[in-house]
Amino acid sequence: MSIYFWGLVISIAVYLLVGNYAGRKVQGLDDYYVAGRKAPTLLIVGTLVASFLSTNAFLAETGFAYDGYAFLMLALVAVNTSGYVIGALFFGRFVRRSESLTIPEFFAKRFDSRAMQVLAGYTTVIGLTAYLLAVTQGGSILISDVVGIPYGVALVMVWLGYMVFTLYSGSRGVVLTDTIMFLLFTLVSIIALPYLLGEGGGWNATLTALASSEAKPGIIAWHGLTGEGALWSSGKDALIWALMLGASWSLVLAVSPWQTSRYLMARSEHVVVRSACIAGLVLAALYVVLLFGGAAVNLVNPNISPSERVMVWAGMNMMPAFIGTLLISGIMAAALSSCSTFLSLIGFSVSNDIIKSQQWTEHKSLRMSRYIMFAAALVSLILAYFQPPAVMWITYFAGTLFASSWGPVAFMSIWSRRISAPAAFVGMLAGFLINIGAKLLDNAGVLSLPVYLDPFILGFFSNVICILVISRFTQPTKAALAYFETIRQTPKEELDPAEVKKTLIWPVIVMISGLTIAGLLFVFYAMPYAAAVGREFSLFSGESLLSIGYGLSVFCVGLLAFWQVRRVYGRKTAQRATTR
Structure with missing residues (x-):
C-alpha cells in the first residue's frame, strides 16, 4: 500500500480516537446536542470553517478553478464570506440567548408554534441529506483515486468512518475533530501552494503563463472562460451568476442550521462575534490560495478529467510524498468533519424537532437520536451509490434551499414584531418549495431561467411576499411577543x-x-x-476592481x-x- 493510503488510514484512526474520547464525556442532551454550551473561540472557528469547506472547496471548487473560473469564484467568495459577520451580529447571538438545542426549536419558541419547529426540522433533514450526499461522494472519490479501489467500496469506508463516530460522540466529538481538521487542512493548503506554483516558475511566471494560455483563454481573467463552449456567454452573465450565488451563500452562512447551530455551543456572545470575524477572514484568505493553486495545475496537466480530481492528482504528482500525503489527508479530514456535522444535525432535527415526545426521558431521547442518525446515514449511503457524483452542483443546490426558505424568516424573527407564526410558516414553505420546483423544472428543460432569475431568487422573494401579506391579516401571539422582547435584551x-x-x-x-x-x-x-x-493597466479594469x-x-x-x-x-x- 502507498504512503497516501496509510496517511488516510492514520487520519481516520485519529478521527475515531478523538470521537471515542469525546463520547465518554457525553452525559446528557446538552452535551450531545450543543457540547455543553462551553466552547471557546478556537473550537467555534474550527467547526464553522470545517463544516463549510468540506470536499466542495477542496475538490469541486478547485476543479472549477482548474476549468477556468478561478477569479470569478473570488467574486462569489467576496460576497458570501460577509454572511459570517452579518449572521452572527443580527441572528446568531440572539439564537444563543434562546438556549435551544436546535435552530428549529428556536423558531418554535420565537413564534409560539410547534408547526414551525416541525417545518424547519423537515427542511433541515431534506437540505442536509442532499449536502451529506455530496460530501460523502467527494470523500469516496478521494479514497477511490488514492487507493485504487472501486467507488462503491470507498463509499462504504467513508460511510462507516463518519457514521460510527457521529453516533457515539455527538456535538462534543464533532466540534473537537472539526477544529483539529480545520488546523490541518488550513496549514497544509498554505504549505502546498509553493509546490503548485513551482512547476510554473513561481507566482509571477505562473500568472503570466496562465494569462496567455491558448488552451483556456481567460482562465484567470476576472470573468473566467466565456463564449462558445463555456458556462456563460459573456462576462456580464458570469458576474451576475457569481453575485447571485454569493448573496445566497451569504444567507447560508448567516442562518443555515449547520452554521448557526455552532453558536448554540459558544461560551458567550463575544465568542460568537469573534469566531464569525475570524472564520470569514480565514475563508477569504484560504480561497485565494485554493483557487489560484487549482488553476496553476493546468501548466503541468491540462487534461485532468473529471476536474474534481485536480487537487488529488496534484498531491500525488506535484509534491513530495510527505506533503502530498498531508494534503490528501487534509481533504479527507474536511470531508469527514462535514459529514459528521450534517449527520448529527439530521439526527438532532428528526428526534428533537419532528417526532419528539414529551414522555421521552433524556436517556430515551439520546438513544432515539442515535437510531435516527443511523437510519439517515443508511439513506445517504444508498443515494450516494446510485446518484452520479456531482459534488459542486448538489452542494450549491442544497445550500440555496436554506437561503430562500430560512433567510427572510430568520432575520425577521429577530427584527420584526409583526411577523406572525402563520406568515413565517407559509413564507418558509413557499421559499423552500418554489426553489426546489424551479430548479427541477429548469433541469428538466420545462423552464429556461435567465441567470438573474435563479431559483434562489424566486424562492427568496416568494418567501418575503408571503410574510408581508399574511402578517397584515394575522397577529403574533402574546407568548411570541413576550419571547421576542426577552431575546432582544442583552x-x-x-x-x-x-x-x-x-x-x-x-x-x-x-x-x-x-x-x-x-x-x-x-x-x-x-x-x-x-x-x-x-494591455495598458487601468484602475477600472475588471481585474483591478x-x-x-x-x-x-x-x-x-x-x-x-x-x-x-x-x-x-x-x-x-x-x-x-x-x-x-
Missing part, C-alpha cells in the same frame, strides 16, 4: 468591559487584513495580469462588526458604569 454578563475590549480587537484585525488583501491582489494580480496580456472589491468586502464586514460591538456592548457597558 444579558448583563455580556457587558464585561474586558470582554468587550478583547472582542473589538478582531474587527480591527479584519479591517487591516482586508486592506492588505486588496493591496496584495492589486500588486500581484491586477497589475501583472495587464502586463501579461499586453475585483482585487480592490475583494479586500474592501473584508474591510467592510470588519467595520460593521466594530460598529455593532461598540453600539451593543460598549455603550451599554459605559451606561452601566455611569449608573454606578
Whole structure:
C-alpha cells in the first residue's frame, strides 16, 4: 500500500480516537446536542470553517478553478464570506440567548408554534441529506483515486468512518475533530501552494503563463472562460451568476442550521462575534490560495478529467510524498468533519424537532437520536451509490434551499414584531418549495431561467411576499411577543468591559487584513495580469476592481462588526458604569 493510503488510514484512526474520547464525556442532551454550551473561540472557528469547506472547496471548487473560473469564484467568495459577520451580529447571538438545542426549536419558541419547529426540522433533514450526499461522494472519490479501489467500496469506508463516530460522540466529538481538521487542512493548503506554483516558475511566471494560455483563454481573467463552449456567454452573465450565488451563500452562512447551530455551543456572545470575524477572514484568505493553486495545475496537466480530481492528482504528482500525503489527508479530514456535522444535525432535527415526545426521558431521547442518525446515514449511503457524483452542483443546490426558505424568516424573527407564526410558516414553505420546483423544472428543460432569475431568487422573494401579506391579516401571539422582547435584551454578563475590549480587537484585525488583501491582489494580480496580456493597466479594469472589491468586502464586514460591538456592548457597558 502507498504512503497516501496509510496517511488516510492514520487520519481516520485519529478521527475515531478523538470521537471515542469525546463520547465518554457525553452525559446528557446538552452535551450531545450543543457540547455543553462551553466552547471557546478556537473550537467555534474550527467547526464553522470545517463544516463549510468540506470536499466542495477542496475538490469541486478547485476543479472549477482548474476549468477556468478561478477569479470569478473570488467574486462569489467576496460576497458570501460577509454572511459570517452579518449572521452572527443580527441572528446568531440572539439564537444563543434562546438556549435551544436546535435552530428549529428556536423558531418554535420565537413564534409560539410547534408547526414551525416541525417545518424547519423537515427542511433541515431534506437540505442536509442532499449536502451529506455530496460530501460523502467527494470523500469516496478521494479514497477511490488514492487507493485504487472501486467507488462503491470507498463509499462504504467513508460511510462507516463518519457514521460510527457521529453516533457515539455527538456535538462534543464533532466540534473537537472539526477544529483539529480545520488546523490541518488550513496549514497544509498554505504549505502546498509553493509546490503548485513551482512547476510554473513561481507566482509571477505562473500568472503570466496562465494569462496567455491558448488552451483556456481567460482562465484567470476576472470573468473566467466565456463564449462558445463555456458556462456563460459573456462576462456580464458570469458576474451576475457569481453575485447571485454569493448573496445566497451569504444567507447560508448567516442562518443555515449547520452554521448557526455552532453558536448554540459558544461560551458567550463575544465568542460568537469573534469566531464569525475570524472564520470569514480565514475563508477569504484560504480561497485565494485554493483557487489560484487549482488553476496553476493546468501548466503541468491540462487534461485532468473529471476536474474534481485536480487537487488529488496534484498531491500525488506535484509534491513530495510527505506533503502530498498531508494534503490528501487534509481533504479527507474536511470531508469527514462535514459529514459528521450534517449527520448529527439530521439526527438532532428528526428526534428533537419532528417526532419528539414529551414522555421521552433524556436517556430515551439520546438513544432515539442515535437510531435516527443511523437510519439517515443508511439513506445517504444508498443515494450516494446510485446518484452520479456531482459534488459542486448538489452542494450549491442544497445550500440555496436554506437561503430562500430560512433567510427572510430568520432575520425577521429577530427584527420584526409583526411577523406572525402563520406568515413565517407559509413564507418558509413557499421559499423552500418554489426553489426546489424551479430548479427541477429548469433541469428538466420545462423552464429556461435567465441567470438573474435563479431559483434562489424566486424562492427568496416568494418567501418575503408571503410574510408581508399574511402578517397584515394575522397577529403574533402574546407568548411570541413576550419571547421576542426577552431575546432582544442583552444579558448583563455580556457587558464585561474586558470582554468587550478583547472582542473589538478582531474587527480591527479584519479591517487591516482586508486592506492588505486588496493591496496584495492589486500588486500581484491586477497589475501583472495587464502586463501579461499586453494591455495598458487601468484602475477600472475588471481585474483591478475585483482585487480592490475583494479586500474592501473584508474591510467592510470588519467595520460593521466594530460598529455593532461598540453600539451593543460598549455603550451599554459605559451606561452601566455611569449608573454606578
